Amino acid sequence: MAEASIPLLDVRGVSKRFPGVQALDDVRFELRQGEVHVLLGENGAGKSTLMKILSGACARDAGIVRIDGRACALSSPREAQQAGISTIYQEFNLVSHLTAADNIFLGREARRMPGIVNRRTQRRDARHLLGALGSSIDPDARVADLTVAEQQMVEVAKALSLDAKILIMDEPTSALTESEIEQLFAAIRRLTARGGGVIYISHRLEELSRIGDRATVLRDGRYVATLPLPAPIPDLVRLMANRDIAQHYPPRTRTRGEMILEVRDVARGTRLRGVSFTLHRGEILGVAGLLGAGRTELARVIGGADRAERGQLLLGGRPLAVRAPSDAIHAGIGLVPEDRKRHGFVAACSVAANVALPQLVRLSRAGVVDRARERALATRWIEHLRIKTPGPSTSVSALSGGNQQKVVLAKWLALGAGVLIVDEPTRGIDVAARMEIYQLLDRLAVDGAGILMISSDLPEVLGMSDRILVMHQGRVAAEFDHREATHEGVLHAALGLAS
Ligand SMILES: Nc1ncnc2c1ncn2[C@@H]1O[C@H](COP(=O)(O)OP(=O)(O)OP(=O)(O)O)[C@@H](O)[C@H]1O
Ligand SMILES: [Mg+2]
Structure with missing residues (x-):
């Protein structure tokens, strides 16, 4: 079928300028069905800016974004959500005085009657979603009382609950430890098995080849390359930094004192x-x-x-x-x-x-x-x-x-x-x-x-x-x-x- 060759998401020529910086300059990016595509780049390379454009949080200056072959303006978060894009932001977007369950279902609360939120259903669904991630966070806990890693879990549960076609994860594992990362990866695999696509951003290079199918590298707001994973880490680093970086810990020459x-x-x-x-x-x-x-x-x-x-x-x-x-x-x-x-x-x-x-x-x-x-x-x-x-x-x-x-x-x-x-x-x-x-x-x-x-x-x-x-x-x-x-x-x- 001809349709199979149409990417889920096709980004071309996207540019974005902030005062004093060209954050993105003629960037391209492609996401296929069932793919986990890693976006790589040094701090400030433009990764989050591109994701904000795709999630409708930020307007692009130029460029075309196609979803399933159809051009999309993505001029608001609502429009991006309707197009099937769901995002976990690097800086969390949770409302800290609300509970975990309220945050997960914010804006689309379960209702028994108009105007009345069915908390019991919400609590049950939230517990189910969090449980699938291997987390035992109390759905009634206030987000303000949760640790950073727990908040990250709530963000992930929220994004998964939207049943999105395209899931954007901007550093989802930065606060998680090994076992939680495994749970998250399992959830990602369930999503891609259904034909969804995931855009994955992380600075933990060791984990990329465990989850990613391809990687695209940005440097100073520009597209550098797209390559299949697994790839040798030094190669990825060279593409990101445009130079070789010795990757080892300083030798232990310290002496323990008083x-x-x-x-x-x-x-x-x-x-x-x-x-x-x-x-x-x-x-x-x-x-x-x-x-x-x-x-x-x-x-x-x-x-x-x-x-x-x-x-x-x-x-x-x-x-x-x-x-x-x-x-x-x-x-x-x-x-x-x-x-x-x-x-x-x-x-x-x-x-x-x-x-x-x-x-x-x-x-x-x-x-x-x-x-x-x-x-x-x-x-x-x-x-x-x-x-x-x-x-x-x-x-x-x-x-x-x-x-x-x-x-x-x-x-x-x-x-x-x-x-x-x-x-x-x-x-x-x-x-x-x-x-x-x-x-x-x-x-x-x-x-x-x-x-x-x-x-x-x-x-x-x-x-x-x-x-x-x-x-x-x-x-x-x-x-x-x-x-x-x-x-x-x-x-x-x-x-x-x-x-
Ligand atoms: N709201 C803003 N106003 C001004 N400049 C911005 C704004 N947001 C981002 N920038 C600039 O745009 C460039 C790209 O930033 P972006 O957040 O996309 O980087 P990143 O690749 O996500 O980096 P990191 O790995 O540190 O998260 C940076 O130089 C940043 O300072
Ligand atoms: Mg970022």
């Missing part, structure tokens, strides 16, 4: 149920664990974002009371939070102001911030981390997701804290910048900082840590020296299977 932080039986609520460990100067201590294991709660308590209900912190041997983030900063403890959109940056402020924020006092003379020094500091970090921005005075809200992440990292790395807690430091960050971040963390440790690195990226935990703590249900389930840690061993402990 103890800098001691955490004794710290507990808070049901998620953190008594954790003790020590952190030394010159050491990178990795923290692994599944979603909900209590890792972020631990970070927040040490960083002063939440108060411990029990237990004690000792810094350099002396008891330390952290009641607020400012106490922690004052004591030399920096926290790069996991949920950077909510806690990491001030979107309306410039890149420079954000980078300088924790050290305004240091950059001020007689109470007035020295703007030239602020700018110089930001310019240096824009180069270090290759932050893609028109300049230091651009507001953070105009940056791509990954570049916003880099700004948050820069802010804390620039401070040079003695204890640095990084929660998912490379989430959403492209390969090139990822290697820079590894180098920077290593250098900070070599210079005497103690680093607590929480990460769901197991290769990263194994590659970077000197020691690894594995958390399970609010407690430390196991501790490994890097010489004895294995993928299986860590996973085993994370699942709560005693060794």
Whole structure:
């Protein structure tokens, strides 16, 4: 049949300009029935912009989009939805004061009678959808009370519930751990088996060949190539970055010094149920664990974002009371939070102001911030981390997701804290910048900082840590020296299977 050769989605000559940047320039893209097509590119390459155009959230300046051979304007989200396109956004689109179930069915509530939402049906359907993803989130939980990974699950459930023909996933696994990713992939395969197509964006290159059929690479808003998967990772990296990037972790030349932080039986609520460990100067201590294991709660308590209900912190041997983030900063403890959109940056402020924020006092003379020094500091970090921005005075809200992440990292790395807690430091960050971040963390440790690195990226935990703590249900389930840690061993402990 002739029809079989018509792609599900055919994008040609699409361009989009924002003030100061050509985000997309004459881009093409094709999605076939039953295909998972991966979209690749460095931070700021234009991936999300293309997806926003396809989901009707953003208007294109030029180009043609055909769905099943028919040209579509896609001038509103409703029109895109009617055309069968459903999207999981990189920056979540959930309403935080509503429940998980309400969010999943927002705008198309189950009704028994006009005007009356049938909550029982909704709750049942939501539980069913989440269950199919292997998630046990309570449909009645308020989204504001969920972790980032749980919110991501709600987003995925919502997108799947729309029964879309074309599903766009902009970094769906960035907050998920191995077992959740497996569930998500199973859901994706069910969808493609029905003839649907999936556009998949991720910076976790190892997972792409597990799920993708083809990949298209964008660089600086331009189309570079389309190739079949699996493909060697170095080849993909070269296409994305237009240069070779050595992909290895910094050699461990660090030497472990005196103890800098001691955490004794710290507990808070049901998620953190008594954790003790020590952190030394010159050491990178990795923290692994599944979603909900209590890792972020631990970070927040040490960083002063939440108060411990029990237990004690000792810094350099002396008891330390952290009641607020400012106490922690004052004591030399920096926290790069996991949920950077909510806690990491001030979107309306410039890149420079954000980078300088924790050290305004240091950059001020007689109470007035020295703007030239602020700018110089930001310019240096824009180069270090290759932050893609028109300049230091651009507001953070105009940056791509990954570049916003880099700004948050820069802010804390620039401070040079003695204890640095990084929660998912490379989430959403492209390969090139990822290697820079590894180098920077290593250098900070070599210079005497103690680093607590929480990460769901197991290769990263194994590659970077000197020691690894594995958390399970609010407690430390196991501790490994890097010489004895294995993928299986860590996973085993994370699942709560005693060794
Ligand atoms: N609303 C906006 N206003 C101004 N510039 C924008 C806006 N949205 C995106 N841009 C710019 O367009 C370019 C492409 O951004 P986009 O978000 O599409 O990148 P991306 O490939 O999704 O990157 P990432 O991997 O970091 O998510 C970037 O230079 C970004 O700064
Ligand atoms: Mg993006």
